[in-house]
Amino acid sequence: MKIQICPVCGSTDIYYEAGMITGEKYKCNNCGYVGSFILEIEEKDYEEFLKTIKNNQHK
Numbered sequence: 001m002k003i004q005i006c007p008v009c010g011s012t013d014i015y016y017e018a019g020m021i022t023g024e025k026y027k028c029n030n031c032g033y034v035g036s037f038i039l040e041i042e043e044k045d046y047e048e049f050l051k052t053i054k055n056n057q058h059k
């Protein structure tokens with residue numbers, strides 16, 4: 001099963017917003033990211049992804 005996550009903060013708190021001209025858009029409730037690009041990963045890989053995000057923030 002795949003889950004949708006925010007490419008910025010890794011939150012799964014993503015909401016779909018229908019766009020008009022720009023097409024489909026997503027909004028992250030956690031960091032406020034808005035865009036058409038989101039990440040879709042396997043649920044089992046999510047924990048690993050969170051570690052990656054955490055590591056990146058420490059650089």
Ligand SMILES: [Zn+2]
Nearest residue numbers: 006009028031
């Ligand atoms: Zn976010």
